[in-house]
Amino acid sequence: MTQPSSVQNSISAPARIADADEALSLDELQLAARNHGMPLEALQYDVTPPGLHYLLVHYDIPFVDPATWRLAVTGHVARELTLDLAALRSMPRQTRRVTFECAGNGRARLSPRPISQPWLTEAVGTAEWTGVPLAAVLAEAGVLPGAVDVAFTGADHGVERGVEQDYARSLHLSDAVDGEVLLADEMNRAPLPPQHGAPVRLVAPGWYGMAQVKWLQRITVMDRPFDGFQNVTAYRLKKGDEAGDPVTRILPRALMVPPGFPDFMSRIRIVDRGRHTLRGRAWSGWAPITRVEVSTDSGASWGDAELDPADPGVGRWAWRKWSLDWDVAAEGRTELLCRATDELGHVQPVDQPWNRQGMANNMVQRIPVFVRS
Amino acid sequence: MTQPSSVQNSISAPARIADADEALSLDELQLAARNHGMPLEALQYDVTPPGLHYLLVHYDIPFVDPATWRLAVTGHVARELTLDLAALRSMPRQTRRVTFECAGNGRARLSPRPISQPWLTEAVGTAEWTGVPLAAVLAEAGVLPGAVDVAFTGADHGVERGVEQDYARSLHLSDAVDGEVLLADEMNRAPLPPQHGAPVRLVAPGWYGMAQVKWLQRITVMDRPFDGFQNVTAYRLKKGDEAGDPVTRILPRALMVPPGFPDFMSRIRIVDRGRHTLRGRAWSGWAPITRVEVSTDSGASWGDAELDPADPGVGRWAWRKWSLDWDVAAEGRTELLCRATDELGHVQPVDQPWNRQGMANNMVQRIPVFVRS
Numbered sequence: 001m002t003q004p005s006s007v008q009n010s011i012s013a014p015a016r017i018a019d020a021d022e023a024l025s026l027d028e029l030q031l032a033a034r035n036h037g038m039p040l041e042a043l044q045y046d047v048t049p050p051g052l053h054y055l056l057v058h059y060d061i062p063f064v065d066p067a068t069w070r071l072a073v074t075g076h077v078a079r080e081l082t083l084d085l086a087a088l089r090s091m092p093r094q095t096r097r098v099t100f101e102c103a104g105n106g107r108a109r110l111s112p113r114p115i116s117q118p119w120l121t122e123a124v125g126t127a128e129w130t131g132v133p134l135a136a137v138l139a140e141a142g143v144l145p146g147a148v149d150v151a152f153t154g155a156d157h158g159v160e161r162g163v164e165q166d167y168a169r170s171l172h173l174s175d176a177v178d179g180e181v182l183l184a185d186e187m188n189r190a191p192l193p194p195q196h197g198a199p200v201r202l203v204a205p206g207w208y209g210m211a212q213v214k215w216l217q218r219i220t221v222m223d224r225p226f227d228g229f230q231n232v233t234a235y236r237l238k239k240g241d242e243a244g245d246p247v248t249r250i251l252p253r254a255l256m257v258p259p260g261f262p263d264f265m266s267r268i269r270i271v272d273r274g275r276h277t278l279r280g281r282a283w284s285g286w287a288p289i290t291r292v293e294v295s296t297d298s299g300a301s302w303g304d305a306e307l308d309p310a311d312p313g314v315g316r317w318a319w320r321k322w323s324l325d326w327d328v329a330a331e332g333r334t335e336l337l338c339r340a341t342d343e344l345g346h347v348q349p350v351d352q353p354w355n356r357q358g359m360a361n362n363m364v365q366r367i368p369v370f371v372r373s
Numbered sequence: 374m375t376q377p378s379s380v381q382n383s384i385s386a387p388a389r390i391a392d393a394d395e396a397l398s399l400d401e402l403q404l405a406a407r408n409h410g411m412p413l414e415a416l417q418y419d420v421t422p423p424g425l426h427y428l429l430v431h432y433d434i435p436f437v438d439p440a441t442w443r444l445a446v447t448g449h450v451a452r453e454l455t456l457d458l459a460a461l462r463s464m465p466r467q468t469r470r471v472t473f474e475c476a477g478n479g480r481a482r483l484s485p486r487p488i489s490q491p492w493l494t495e496a497v498g499t500a501e502w503t504g505v506p507l508a509a510v511l512a513e514a515g516v517l518p519g520a521v522d523v524a525f526t527g528a529d530h531g532v533e534r535g536v537e538q539d540y541a542r543s544l545h546l547s548d549a550v551d552g553e554v555l556l557a558d559e560m561n562r563a564p565l566p567p568q569h570g571a572p573v574r575l576v577a578p579g580w581y582g583m584a585q586v587k588w589l590q591r592i593t594v595m596d597r598p599f600d601g602f603q604n605v606t607a608y609r610l611k612k613g614d615e616a617g618d619p620v621t622r623i624l625p626r627a628l629m630v631p632p633g634f635p636d637f638m639s640r641i642r643i644v645d646r647g648r649h650t651l652r653g654r655a656w657s658g659w660a661p662i663t664r665v666e667v668s669t670d671s672g673a674s675w676g677d678a679e680l681d682p683a684d685p686g687v688g689r690w691a692w693r694k695w696s697l698d699w700d701v702a703a704e705g706r707t708e709l710l711c712r713a714t715d716e717l718g719h720v721q722p723v724d725q726p727w728n729r730q731g732m733a734n735n736m737v738q739r740i741p742v743f744v745r746s
Contacts (some may be wrong), residue, residue: 012637264432
């Protein structure tokens with residue numbers, strides 16, 4: 001990681017917060033046009049079809065030739081390794097269904113708005129990832145006593161707030177060897193698409209997307225804490241200029257398939273009077289979901305949705321289905337809200353949990369609806 | 374098509390143009406978060422991988438069960454048809470490589486800005502579409518004398534500027550039976566993804582995306598001009614309140630793979646001094662591309678790029694590769710531009726071709742670059 005003296009502040013500026021009356025900038029739109037959320041009607045799928053799963057790429061998509069790709073395992077290990085794709089694929093493989101969410105999801109609804117990728121609420125998706133447990137590769141390398149962090153470096157290269165870098169993130173050793181983390185080369189039983197990290201990416205179930213390093217090229221076992229930009233600067237929870245706490249696991253969230261049909265431009269939903277079954281998904285990276293509540297009167301009152309039975313074959317890292325019948329009598333406008341609670345007692349807030357980088361904001365979804373006669 | 378009296382103007386408003394100082398609205402961001410362009414580094418692919426191809430959905434993605442899907446062929450025909458997927462797939466099939474582009478591409482760079490899906494320059498993609506020629510299905514139905522238009526209705530339902538509708542577009546009969554148009558059920562040799570119109574969509578090579586009706590459910594041969602919203606109101610070239618001309622075929626455009634690497638937020642490219650090969654693609658729905666010019670000095674001067682030989686196996690509907698070597702000596706900022714010319718003499722404009730709905734805007738791409746020492 002180097003500080004390129006030739007890259008001026010006007011080109012790669014510090015993070016900032018929008019002024020009170022400042023609308024979306026062209027910079028934010030450029031990111032929104034490249035990256036994309038999951039259209040919320042796709043919540044109906046247990047596993048999100050390719051192309052609908054949310055996507056965030058910090059720099060450019062690097063196009064890595066699987067034939068020449070190598071994974072280096074280096075640092076504080078007994079045996080440094082260089083693995084090609086065949087060697088990695090020859091190790092015992094596992095498949096996990098995992099819900100991913102961007103740590104910046106909901107950022108564009110914060111006030112004041114942190115300037116970055118302007119997500120509303122759709123930066124989610126669930127896929128079946130297949131690959132080799134990271135623990136097995138680390139065991140083959142032999143982690144030496146005194147190791148504390150494991151850093152993962154991708155092939156995506158750029159500059160961010162003046163710092164030129166290959167995208168890199170670390171996990172604490174205990175998280176890296178917990179048996180859940182995969183080096184995945186398949187998404188939904190097919191080779192990874194280029195934009196999702198081909199040929200190999202990290203899958204750290206329960207963690208926000210910043211931990212899921214794509215286009216993985218190097219694993220470095222470290223005997224001191226990793227101090228890379230994405231851990232120490234970018235993905236932090238802070239109100240001001242303090243160091244702040246790291247962003248880690250996904251806080252609970254419920255999302256609803258918007259009922260009825262939309263207006264093209266406002267996306268307001270038109271719903272006919274009568275009975276509707278509201279459906280959605282809920283997830284948490286901390287603990288199983290225990291409750292989903294729905295409000296059909298703009299938040300004045302809440303009712304419990306029914307949670308589908310958890311499928312023991314699926315494991316604990318994928319979203320859970322919920323539903324609630326809604327008898328619609330009154331014509332006019334209302335808002336639908338939903339919120340999830342997990343087994344550790346985390347509940348989604350109705351008011352914004354503001355922080356200056358707009359991270360881990362799990363404020364409840366609001367769907368404006370017009371009931372017609 | 375009905376005008377639902379219960380849908381108020383505040384929910385489904387007329388089209389409008391942004392005020393001179395009006396920045397991007399939440400409505401525009403909602404569309405940008407759902408729909409997505411093709412990240413321009415994907416211009417390196419002859420055929421765009423799924424998930425990278427641009428996507429615009431007017432309303433919601435309808436999830437159509439291929440087992441119960443039926444295509445009705447009706448109207449001014451000798452024999453009305455109802456085809457299931459097996460019947461359609463039993464007819465002779467063809468594959469065409471076709472470049473698609475949204476008619477609204479570039480809209481968000483217009484000044485003043487028409488309020489709609491806020492594309493910058495990335496609403497493009499090239500796929501291999503496989504299916505049955507529309508002409509064969511129309512021949513089986515037997516088009517009666519006096520037919521003038523053929524209308525195509527999708528399963529996507531919504532309201533737009535107060536008009537509730539299933540998305541529908543027409544082609545003139547002569548365009549519909551020209552032998553090029555396909556009823557496609559495969560994209561890149563795999564079943565259509567849900568978001569690209571599964572199980573069957575129209576593919577009208579050379580036309581802007583609005584003609585490529587997805588989730589096709591009905592073909593209606595008409596003995597009078599089709600007057601649906603998307604033909605008569607939405608996709609028109611006009612400066613004021615006149616009816617305007619219809620949007621039809623794709624005007625020429627060249628796009629360049631942005632060289633170097635980006636800043637995360639500004640997307641400005643950092644380029645090292647030395648020799649770079651600039652590469653890109655160019656296409657036109659009117660006629661073959663005959664010339665691509667590149668400026669590396671912000672438009673002050675232009676040089677001819679080299680066009681790759683046209684591949685006779687590919688046909689005339691896919692983009693064409695071009696390249697140009699660029700020797701970079703001077704440190705500092707510049708802009709890279711490129712523009713295409715087709716065999717009919719259409720040239721991309723350097724200044725904006727403004728119209729009030731922001732349609733068929735093929736103003737040249739500009740890539741801000743910082744050359745470092």
